[in-house]
Structures are given as C-alpha cells and as structure tokens.
Amino acid sequence: xxxxxxxxxxxxxxxxxxxxxxxxxxxxxxxxxxxxxxxxxxxxxxxxxxxxxxxxxxxxxxxxxxxxxxxxxxxxxxxxxxxxxxxxxxxxxxxxxxxxxxxxxxxxxxxxxxxxxxxxxxxxxxxxxxxxxxxxxxxxxxxxxxxxxxxxxxxxxxxxxxxxxxxxxxxxxxxxxxxxxxxxxxxxxxxxxxxxxxxxxxxxxxxxxxxxxxxxxxxxxxxxxxxxxxxxxxxxxxxxxxxxxxxxxxxxxxxxxxxxxxxxxxxxxxxxxxxxxxxxxxxxxxxxxxxxxxxxxxxxxxxxxxxxxxxxxxxxxxxxxxxxxxxxxxxxxxxxxxxxxxxxxxxxxxxxxxxxxxxxxxxxxxxxxxxxxxxxxxxxxxxxxxxxxxxxxxxxxxxxxxxxxxxxxxxxxxxxxxxxxxxxxxxxxxxxxxxxxxxxxxxxxxxxxxxxxxxxxxxxxxxxxxxxxxxxxxxxxxxxxxxxxxxxxxxxxxxxxxxxxxxxxxxxxxxxxxxxxxxxxxxxxxxxxxxxxxxxxxxxxxxxxxxxxxxxxxxxxxxxxxxxxxxxxxxxxxxxxxxxxxxxxxxxxxxxxxxxxxxxxxxxxxxxxxxxxxxxxxxxxxxxxxxxxxxxxxxxxxxxxxxxxxxxxxxxxxxxxxxxxxxxxxxxxxxxxxxxxxxxxxxxxxxxxxxxxxxxxxxxxxxxxxxxxxxxxxxxxxxxxxxxxxxxxxxxxxxxxxxxxxxxxxxxxxxxxxxxxxxxxxxxxxxxxxxxxxxxxxxxxxxxxxxxxxxxxxxxxxxxxxxxxxxxxxxxxxxxxxxxxxxxxxxxxxxxxxxxxxxxxxxxxxxxxxxxxxxxxxxxxxxxxxx
Amino acid sequence: xxxxxxxxxxxxxxxxxxxxxxxxxxxxxxxxxxxxxxxxxxxxxxxxxxxxxxxxxxxxxxxxxxxxxxxxxxxxxxxxxxx
Ligand SMILES: [Mg+2]
Ligand SMILES: [Zn+2]
Ligand SMILES: [Zn+2]
Numbered sequence: 001x002x003x004x005x006x007x008x009x010x011x012x013x014x015x016x017x018x019x020x021x022x023x024x025x026x027x028x029x030x031x032x033x034x035x036x037x038x039x040x041x042x043x044x045x046x047x048x049x050x051x052x053x054x055x056x057x058x059x060x061x062x063x064x065x066x067x068x069x070x071x072x073x074x075x076x077x078x079x080x081x082x083x084x085x086x087x088x089x090x091x092x093x094x095x096x097x098x099x100x101x102x103x104x105x106x107x108x109x110x111x112x113x114x115x116x117x118x119x120x121x122x123x124x125x126x127x128x129x130x131x132x133x134x135x136x137x138x139x140x141x142x143x144x145x146x147x148x149x150x151x152x153x154x155x156x157x158x159x160x161x162x163x164x165x166x167x168x169x170x171x172x173x174x175x176x177x178x179x180x181x182x183x184x185x186x187x188x189x190x191x192x193x194x195x196x197x198x199x200x201x202x203x204x205x206x207x208x209x210x211x212x213x214x215x216x217x218x219x220x221x222x223x224x225x226x227x228x229x230x231x232x233x234x235x236x237x238x239x240x241x242x243x244x245x246x247x248x249x250x251x252x253x254x255x256x257x258x259x260x261x262x263x264x265x266x267x268x269x270x271x272x273x274x275x276x277x278x279x280x281x282x283x284x285x286x287x288x289x290x291x292x293x294x295x296x297x298x299x300x301x302x303x304x305x306x307x308x309x310x311x312x313x314x315x316x317x318x319x320x321x322x323x324x325x326x327x328x329x330x331x332x333x334x335x336x337x338x339x340x341x342x343x344x345x346x347x348x349x350x351x352x353x354x355x356x357x358x359x360x361x362x363x364x365x366x367x368x369x370x371x372x373x374x375x376x377x378x379x380x381x382x383x384x385x386x387x388x389x390x391x392x393x394x395x396x397x398x399x400x401x402x403x404x405x406x407x408x409x410x411x412x413x414x415x416x417x418x419x420x421x422x423x424x425x426x427x428x429x430x431x432x433x434x435x436x437x438x439x440x441x442x443x444x445x446x447x448x449x450x451x452x453x454x455x456x457x458x459x460x461x462x463x464x465x466x467x468x469x470x471x472x473x474x475x476x477x478x479x480x481x482x483x484x485x486x487x488x489x490x491x492x493x494x495x496x497x498x499x500x501x502x503x504x505x506x507x508x509x510x511x512x513x514x515x516x517x518x519x520x521x522x523x524x525x526x527x528x529x530x531x532x533x534x535x536x537x538x539x540x541x542x543x544x545x546x547x548x549x550x551x552x553x554x555x556x557x558x559x560x561x562x563x564x565x566x567x568x569x570x571x572x573x574x575x576x577x578x579x580x581x582x583x584x585x586x587x588x589x590x591x592x593x594x595x596x597x598x599x600x601x602x603x604x605x606x607x608x609x610x611x612x613x614x615x616x617x618x619x620x621x622x623x624x625x626x627x628x629x630x631x632x633x634x635x636x637x638x639x640x641x642x643x644x645x646x647x648x649x650x651x652x653x654x655x656x657x658x659x660x661x662x663x664x665x666x667x668x669x670x671x672x673x674x675x676x677x678x679x680x681x682x683x684x685x686x687x688x689x690x691x692x693x694x695x696x697x698x699x700x701x702x703x704x705x706x707x708x709x710x711x712x713x714x715x716x717x718x719x720x721x722x723x724x725x726x727x728x729x730x731x732x733x734x735x736x737x738x739x740x741x742x743x744x745x746x747x748x749x750x751x752x753x754x755x756x757x758x759x760x761x762x763x764x765x766x767x768x769x770x771x772x773x774x775x776x777x778x779x780x781x782x783x784x785x786x787x788x789x790x791x792x793x794x795x796x797x798x799x800x801x802x803x804x805x806x807x808x809x810x811x812x813x814x815x816x817x818x819x820x821x822x823x824x825x826x827x828x829x830x831x832x833x834x835x836x837x838x839x840x841x842x843x844x845x846x847x848x849x850x851x852x853x854x855x856x857x858x859x860x861x862x863x864x865x866x867x
Numbered sequence: 868x869x870x871x872x873x874x875x876x877x878x879x880x881x882x883x884x885x886x887x888x889x890x891x892x893x894x895x896x897x898x899x900x901x902x903x904x905x906x907x908x909x910x911x912x913x914x915x916x917x918x919x920x921x922x923x924x925x926x927x928x929x930x931x932x933x934x935x936x937x938x939x940x941x942x943x944x945x946x947x948x949x950x
Binding site for chain 2: 841843844847
C-alpha cells in the first residue's frame with residue numbers, strides 16, 4: 001500500500017498551481033505574432049498567398065502540399081501562428097467599453113488618479129476587496145462609482161483640484177465629456193496616466209492588465225487554420241467569414257494610413273476612423289444592439305468571433321459539450337408483453353441501417369459471404385466490407401460480385417443486426433445506472449422499439465409518446481462488457497434499496513391474483529393449456545388429479561427447492577394474508593403486488609439470492625406471461641357498473657352526506673353566534689375551517705369505506721385495486737360515493753370573487769358546497785360549480801408538477817455531479833478522487849445495499865441456512 | 868447582541884443534538900493513520916474554531932474523534948483533523 005501511494009504520485013508530472021487571466025498587451029501581441037499584415041490582398045495572379053496578406057503562409061497552411069513558412073510543418077501538423085496589424089489610429093475594444101467608461105469616469109483627467117482622497121483610500125480599498133470576494137468584480141466597479149458619488153467631490157479632483165466634467169457614453173463606443181467627444185487617442189492617453197497603485201483599486205493587476213491595453217493599437221490576426229477557406233466545386237475559393245471581416249479591417253486601415261500621411265482633411269480621416277471602429281467592433285461581435293450587423297453580399301449576417309463561441313450553435317455548447325454517436329437509433333417505444341425482459345424489439349428498417357462488424361475467418365467465411373450475397377437492400381444482408389487496411393467499401397448491386405470474390409480472412413463484414421445481437425438501450429434522463437441497460441435484439445415489423453412493460457420501471461418509461469435510444473457496441477470488448485455488466489438480469493437488484501427493480505406490472509399482477517385466489521377448479525387440460533402458452537412444457541409438477549388449482553399452476557413457475565414465507569396485501573377468501581411456499585409449492589396465500597411488484601416484498605429478492613440473475617429473470621418472465629395468459633383465458637374488463645352500490649349502501653352514503661351537511665351547518669351557526677372556541681394559536685375562523693375540514697374528510701372516508709363494502713368484490717375494478725395492479729380505494733370511492741373536498745394549498749377553496757368563490761353563491765357563504773366540497777360522485781355527475789372546483793385543483797396540481805420537476809431534477813444533478821467520483825475502497829472507506837476520506841465506513845454501516853435485503857442483512861436466515 | 872450573550876451560557880457539547888467530540892492522543896492518532904494507511908491530509912478537516920470543539924484544547928494537526936448516532940449503524944465513528 002505504501003508503495004502504491006508513491007507510485008500514484010510518481011505520474012504527476014507537473015501540477016497546475018494557478019491560471020492567470022489577463023488583457024493581452026500590444027507588446028505581447030507583437031511578440032507572439034509571426035507576420036505583420038500590410039495588404040488586404042489574399043492571393044496573387046497564380047493563386048498563391050500574398051506575402052503580408054491575410055493568407056500568408058507564415059500564418060499556417062490550409063492547402064495540401066504547401067509548407068508552413070514559420071515551423072516548416074505540413075497541413076494538419078502545423079496548428080497555425082498569429083500575425084498582427086498595426087492600427088493607424090487607436091480603436092476601442094467593444095468588449096471592454098464598459099470597463100473603460102467606468103475607469104474614465106472614476107479618475108481625474110488631469111493627474112489620472114482615482115477621485116478618492118488619499119486619507120480614505122485604505123478604508124475603501126478594504127470594503128472593495130470584500131465586495132469583490134462576495135459579489136464579483138462588476139459590483140466592485142459599480143461600488144467605486146457609488147463611493148465617488150457619495151464623496152461629493154465629483155466636480156473637483158481631490159489630488160490636483162482640476163475641474164471634472166460629466167462623462168457619458170454614446171452607444172456603442174463614443175465617449176462624450178460634457179458636449180465634446182473624446183477620441184480614442186485621448187482615452188488611451190488618460191488611461192496611460194493612471195498610476196499602477198490606482199489600477200489595483202479597480203481590481204486590475206497592472207502587471208497583467210494595464211487599462212490602456214483595452215484600447216487597441218495593434219490587432220492580432222488569428223492563424224489561417226482557424227478560418228480555412230473552402231474550394232467550391234467550380235474551383236472558386238470561398239473565404240471564411242472571419243477572413244472577410246479581417247480583409248475589411250486591413251483595407252480601411254491602409255486607407256486611413258494613406259490619408260493621414262497625405263495630410264487629408266480631418267473630416268475624411270474621422271470618417272475612415274469611425275469606419276475602422278465599426279469593422280473592428282463587428283469583428284469581435286456582430287450582434288451589438290446599436291450596430292447594424294455586417295453582412296455578406298447575399299444579405300446574411302457574418303459569423304464573427306463572439307458568434308463562434310456563444311449560444312447553442314457555438315463552440316462551447318455545440319462542439320465541446322455536445323455529444324453525437326454513430327451506430328445509434330432513436331424512436332418511439334411501445335409495449336410488447338410477449339417479448340422477453342432482456343430483449344428489445346427493433347424495426348427491420350433500423351436493423352438494416354445499424355450494423356455489426358464481423359471479422360472474416362476461415363471458419364466463418366462461408367457464413368459471412370451469405371450476407372454479402374444478399375447485399376444492403378435485402379435483410380439480413382451487409383452494408384459495408386472492410387479491407388484489412390481499414391478502407392470501408394459500400395456493398396451495392398454492382399460491386400457485390402466483385403466483393404464476393406475478394407473477401408478473405410482478415411476482412412470484416414458490416415452485417416445487418418440480427419436476433420440475439422447485443423445493444424445498449426437508454427432513456428433520458430439517465431439518472432440511474434439502470435437507465436442504460438443491455439438488451440438483446442429482436443427484429444420485429446413496424447416502426448417502434450418494443451419493450452416488455454416490466455422493464456418500464458427502471459427506465460421510468462411509459463408509452464404516451466416516449467422515445468428511447470439504442471446503441472450498438474462495435475467491438476468484441478465493448479459487447480462483452482455490455483453483456484457482463486449491463487444486461488437486464490445483472491441490474492435486477494437496485495443498489496438504492498436492495499430489492500428487485502423489475503417485477504410484474506398491470507395485467508400480469510391482476511392475472512396472477514385471479515389465478516391464485518379464484519381459480520380453484522381448473523381441469524387438467526386447462527392447466528396444461530395455460531402452462532404451455534407460457535412456454536412451459538414440463539407438466540409433471542402438476543398434481544396428479546382431475547382438477548387442479550391456480551396455486552398448483554403458479555407453483556410450476558417456481559424452482560422445486562424454493563421455500564418462502566411472506567405476506568400479501570390482499571386477503572385469501574378465509575381472511576388470512578400469509579403466503580407460504582414450501583419446496584416450490586404455493587401452499588397458502590394470494591400472489592399480488594406485494595410479492596411480484598417492483599421494489600416490494602422479498603419473494604423476488606430471495607429467488608435472486610438463491611438462483612442468481614439469469615434464473616430469476618427467467619422466472620419473472622414466466623410469471624409475467626402466466627398472469628397475462630390467465631387474463632386472456634378468463635377475460636377481464638372494467639366498467640362504470642363496477643362501482644354500482646347496493647341499495648343499502650347508497651342509502652348509507654346519502655345519510656352520511658346529509659349528516660355532515662347538518663353538522664357543518666351547526667358549526668357555522670355556532671361560529672356566527674360567537675360560541676365557537678378557538679384552538680390555541682388559531683383564530684376563530686381558522687378553527688372553524690379546521691373543524692369543517694375534519695368533518696368533511698371524515699365523511700369522505702366513511703362513504704369511501706362503505707363504497708368498498710357495497711361494491712361487488714370480484715369486479716375488474718376491485719380486482720385491480722385489491723391486487724395492487726392499478727388504482728386505490730379512493731378512486732373507487734370517488735367513482736361510487738363522493739368525490740370529496742377540493743383543496744388548494746391545504747385549505748378549502750376560498751379565492752375567487754370578493755367574499756365568495758363563484759358568483760352563484762352568496763357572499764360569506766361557508767357551506768361545504770360553496771367552498772369546494774363535491775358531494776356527487778364521478779358516476780352521478782357533478783354540478784357546474786363542483787366541476788369548476790375540480791378543475792381548480794386539477795390546474796393547481798398540474799402547475800405544481802410542471803414547476804417542481806425541473807427543480808428537483810437540477811437538485812439531483814448537482815448531487816450526482818458532486819459525488820460522481822466517490823468510490824468505496826477495499827478497506828471499506830469512501831474516498832474521493834484525491835483519495836481523501838469522505839466516510840470511514842460506507843453508509844456508516846458498511847453494507848452494500850445491492851447485496852442486502854432492503855438495506856439490512858438477515859442474519860437469522862444466514863444462520864438457518866448454514867445450520 | 869443579546870443573542871450572543873445567551874450563547875455564552877450554553878454548553879454546546881452538552882446539547883443532545885451535538886455528537887461527542889474528543890481529542891485523540893498521539894498514539895491513538897498514529898494507530899488510526901496506520902489503520903487506514905493515510906497521512907493526515909487524507910482525513911476530513913475541522914476548523915480550529917468549530918463550535919463543536921470549542922470546549923476542547925486542540926492544536927493544529929490534532930485528530931478529533933466524533934461518535935454520532937446513525938440511522939443505519941446505531942453508532943458511527945468519524946475522525947477529523949484540526950486545521
Ligand atoms: Mg411519457
Ligand atoms: Zn506552422
Ligand atoms: Zn487630478
């Protein structure tokens with residue numbers, strides 16, 4: 001271990017201590033430059049780059065065959081070199097205009113010092129330092145201005161007593177003092193005057209960023225490699241937007257030089273100067289509010305430096321943060337309960353686009369030739385043939401015969417996807433490792449990806465239009481890795497809670513519930529029918545009787561030496577909720593969601609523990625199909641008639657609602673009389689509201705339980721609720737008896753018109769009906785006002801989810817990013833990337849949840865199994 | 868200001884939510900470092916002025932042992948180095 005740490009540090013060659021950002025100085029620009037650009041011409045008559053032009057070969061090469069005159073390297077080897085141009089007159093750098101203005105405003109135009117008296121300097125300096133630390137440098141500069149304004153010395157310099165004038169900015173780059181315009185020459189002169197100590201007040205380190213460097217006197221010319229020209233098919237050259245812009249700059253700059261040297265009138269010089277300012281401004285940023293964007297002759301705006309970097313299509317978000325993959329597909333998903341859990345259905349159309357490269361060996365050459373023979377248009381064929389030197393050739397009708405002759409060991413054939421191939425299937429957001437799992441391919445007709453509804457849970461997918469991505473690993477290593485580490489069965493047990501993330505859902509739960517609870521008199525042939533439709537051909541485990549039970553059929557799914565004791569959520573006909581499996585036989589109990597569902601119960605967990613991932617997946621698969629086939633045999637439907645109440649039940653519900661109405665009436669009466677006593681810490685009105693709410697909720701609950709009692713218990717709706725397949729008791733109650741109170745932010749509905757919720761009620765009406773109590777059921781139908789109250793809460797919860805989802809998503813993302821490189825070391829500690837200890841024992845108890853049962857280790861069971 | 872005066876009277880170490888902090892002796896410290904095969908720089912840090920160790924006499928480089936109640940493990944031990 002000791003040695004290991006030393007080794008680890010040996011590879012750190014040099015460590016970055018800090019990064020210094022600064023403003024580039026004219027001196028440095030000239031120093032890094034290889035070429036001085038003096039002419040706007042690009043190429044001479046022969047088409048060679050002009051010396052001192054923007055395509056000068058000392059700036060790098062973009063033509064094959066040419067050599068860089070600076071470093072001697074060829075195309076793609078030379079990364080390019082900067083050049084520069086000398087500007088005839090100083091130009092304001094548009095990106096620094098705010099800072100320049102701020103500094104000019106805060107300093108004396110005579111002596112260049114900051115307009116703060118000497119004796120107060122240290123005091124303010126400290127304040128500024130803390131402000132920068134807390135709120136950033138922009139706030140700091142803002143604060144300097146505020147300080148000077150507060151000192152009331154604006155009109156006079158505290159150092160040399162010179163009179164100060166008001167300075168404003170005429171956007172984008174013209175600085176005006178009083179009525180007069182200050183030229184960039186003057187601005188630069190003033191910035192030069194600022195002493196080094198005073199620079200530091202602005203948060204500038206004068207060694208790295210002198211303020212006058214923000215006014216350009218030389219302009220760096222980027223290497224040609226970052227603005228390559230493209231040769232059109234006509235042989236014409238088309239230059240990059242940046243080259244166009246730089247050409248404008250150089251041309252105007254030369255004109256300005258000539259005019260100055262010729263002693264032209266000041267007006268002409270100023271016009272040219274302004275034009276040069278415009279060109280350099282748009283060179284940096286072509287999207288400045290007050291500046292008309294520079295355009296091509298075609299009228300489309302040029303893409304200059306800022307546009308290259310910024311926004312969605314810029315270098316950062318598009319090229320650096322954006323990721324793109326080959327051999328991937330994306331389409332809508334739809335369910336297929338008969339597909340296996342670790343399979344994914346792929347449209348043939350996609351299977352013919354995505355390919356797998358197979359190396360040709362003497363042993364498989366005949367087999368692979370079949371694919372070439374079929375070609376790219378017929379399935380299963382091959383799209384490309386890869387020669388040993390790596391050249392890929394498309395297989396077409398014409399080239400097919402030739403390739404068939406050519407193929408020999410060492411070649412590779414990129415054949416279409418086929419059943420059983422490895423793929424990686426993914427749904428965003430990928431918050432989980434179970435969001436990307438390896439599935440085997442199954443070619444199916446139509447145009448959607450098909451997946452077993454039971455694997456929806458780990459992907460958090462549904463079929464309301466969700467799309468998913470599919471990737472095809474291209475190397476043997478990648479495929480092996482995907483198979484061993486990512487295949488669905490390896491992901492069964494959640495590392496979050498230690499139970500199966502995959503279980504039966506929906507119909508298969510209802511089906512198994514019916515099978516194990518109600519099917520007591522199956523003829524032997526019915527049972528065999530059921531089993532064989534699931535895919536089981538071994539019937540010897542069925543009891544040797546004329547009639548068998550559903551439990552017997554279910555038992556055939558389980559391994560013969562499997563025993564289990566657990567609880568179910570629903571009750572057996574005799575009222576018990578115990579589930580007992582002895583030696584692979586379901587002796588007692590009903591199988592429902594608490595044993596088959598994802599993330600619940602230990603049945604699946606124990607199967608996994610004892611028989612391993614592959615067998616468990618197979619069992620889940622079979623049980624799933626058994627449930628579905630049971631429903632198919634029996635038939636299953638739901639209807640509004642399921643929630644019909646018996647006459648007695650109906651009466652009871654009406655009575656409850658009547659009674660609660662009267663009780664609430666009484667409460668309101670009491671309140672109006674002033675007889676109501678307030679709860680501690682509440683107003684009387686709040687107390688009334690609480691009491692009413694309590695009464696109404698009681699009424700809803702009571703009528704709910706009556707509704708469940710008074711509806712028939714073998715209807716589709718009840719079966720779904722009891723088994724846990726879908727829906728709950730509240731849903732039944734709302735359909736059969738009473739929808740109940742609609743609440744906004746934990747209260748009865750109270751907003752709307754002044755003093756009332758809707759204009760059809762009296763002002764100050766506190767009765768249940770006027771405050772959002774829906775006494776009707778969904779079946780009996782709601783009154784217009786009840787329906788409106790329902791819509792209010794509906795909209796509120798819609799808003800709530802729409803606003804909360806991105807918030808919690810971002811919260812999760814921050815957590816995941818902060819903890820992504822933590823890992824559990826062999827000594828049980830959790831450490832970060834620099835091996836610092838974060839936790840001394842993982843989870844404080846050192847338990848690997850994925851190997852536990854719901855986060856705990858069942859020691860009793862271990863001892864029993866060992867004894 | 869009043870709040871600060873009150874804070875002086877409260878002994879944080881005795882509050883039921885504050886886990887027990889104690890200083891390790893040099894031998895104990897060496898044992899911990901040996902056990903995890905680490906140098907003090909791999910340990911989590913605690914500020915010298917941290918309220919949890921205000922009642923202890925500590926110097927830079929001391930290792931503080933903290934025993935916390937844990938929902939998963941009952942009691943969990945944690946070490947932090949003063950700096
Ligand atoms: Mg969806
Ligand atoms: Zn070069
Ligand atoms: Zn002055």
